[in-house]
Amino acid sequence: MAPSRDDSVPAIAVKSTLREGHLLHRSLAQKPFMVESASGIELKLANGQTIIDACGGAAVALIGHGNEEVTQAMLEQARKVSYVHTQAYTTAPAEELADIILGGNSYGLEKAFFVGSGSEAVESALKLARQYFYEKNEPERVHIISRYQAYHGNTMAAMSISTNQARKAPYQGFCYPNVSHVSPAYAYQYKLETETEAEFTARLLVELEDEFLRVGPEKVAAFIAETVAGATVGCVAAPAGYYKGVRALCDKYGILLILDEIMDWVVDTRQSLAS
Numbered sequence: 001m002a003p004s005r006d007d008s009v010p011a012i013a014v015k016s017t018l019r020e021g022h023l024l025h026r027s028l029a030q031k032p033f034m035v036e037s038a039s040g041i042e043l044k045l046a047n048g049q050t051i052i053d054a055c056g057g058a059a060v061a062l063i064g065h066g067n068e069e070v071t072q073a074m075l076e077q078a079r080k081v082s083y084v085h086t087q088a089y090t091t092a093p094a095e096e097l098a099d100i101i102l103g104g105n106s107y108g109l110e111k112a113f114f115v116g117s118g119s120e121a122v123e124s125a126l127k128l129a130r131q132y133f134y135e136k137n138e139p140e141r142v143h144i145i146s147r148y149q150a151y152h153g154n155t156m157a158a159m160s161i162s163t164n165q166a167r168k169a170p171y172q173g174f175c176y177p178n179v180s181h182v183s184p185a186y187a188y189q190y191k192l193e194t195e196t197e198a199e200f201t202a203r204l205l206v207e208l209e210d211e212f213l214r215v216g217p218e219k220v221a222a223f224i225a226e227t228v229a230g231a232t233v234g235c236v237a238a239p240a241g242y243y244k245g246v247r248a249l250c251d252k253y254g255i256l257l258i259l260d261e262i263m264d265w266v267v268d269t270r271q272s273l274a275s
Contacts, residue, residue, distance in 0.1 A: 033045050033046075041065075042065070097114070118152075118153055118262035121153075122258075123155045126222070126224075129144075130142065133221055138218075140218060141218065141220060142219065142221060143178045143219045145181070147225055148182070149184045149229070150184065150224075150225070150226060150232060150260075156176065160177075161179050164232055182204070182211050183204060185236075185239060186229070187200055197239045198241065201238075201241045201242050204242060204245075205245040217254070221255070221256060222256040223256075223257055225243075225246070225259060226260045227261050243259075
């Protein structure tokens with residue numbers, strides 16, 4: 001993030017003015033900056049500086065801070081009902097949002113389940129995959145196959161299937177054990193100079209099928225992949241035909257396909273709002 005100022009003015013280092021308190025922050029070595037207010041793309045810090053929120057709050061504030069339409073909608077809903085337990089209750093906005101997301105061309109998707117973060121979404125999908133096979137009386141299907149250079153979240157199962165070694169290092173021996181990985185669909189780094197895109201796709205699919213067979217298809221619950229990789233390798237799309245082939249392989253062996261599209265959905269939403 002960079003200070004919001006004229007390019008002709010030398011940049012000034014941002015210094016945190018946060019006092020030591022009881023709130024546990026993400027880093028014990030570096031204090032976060034105290035944000036007093038925010039508007040549009042800018043954050044106003046307690047030390048008087050203005051910062052451009054270049055990360056959009058980890059890609060969740062892409063419509064801008066202080067959006068009055070959003071604030072008004074939240075206020076109106078809070079006056080009606082702010083929270084109910086989903087074990088026994090639902091609300092009209094939740095039902096309407098699910099219909100908006102999955103209405104029309106929903107690519108065969110039928111149900112939405114709302115959670116508070118991408119990590120929760122992946123964790124829930126993994127649990128759902130396990131319960132699916134448990135209910136089908138296939139309890140031996142506990143293995144998850146992911147890809148190298150993948151990041152799926154900060155909860156334990158999501159971290160277990162990810163391959164960010166620096167983040168996983170403190171939890172070795174504590175992660176979910178039934179996980180293996182195949183090569184990322186990352187042509188820039190992994191496609192051979194002698195290969196065409198189609199040949200690269202074919203090689204990735206052979207590797208995935210070999211991993212199914214190595215583990216034993218009857219033991220594999222799901223293959224999970226980021227449709228557009230984000231946190232670990234940058235904005236990377238798969239080569240042509242990759243996901244069509246993955247879908248066919250999963251269908252062949254009765255394996256579930258989980259697509260981690262958390263960041264993709266945010267980008268699509270931003271584009272829809274812009275139009």
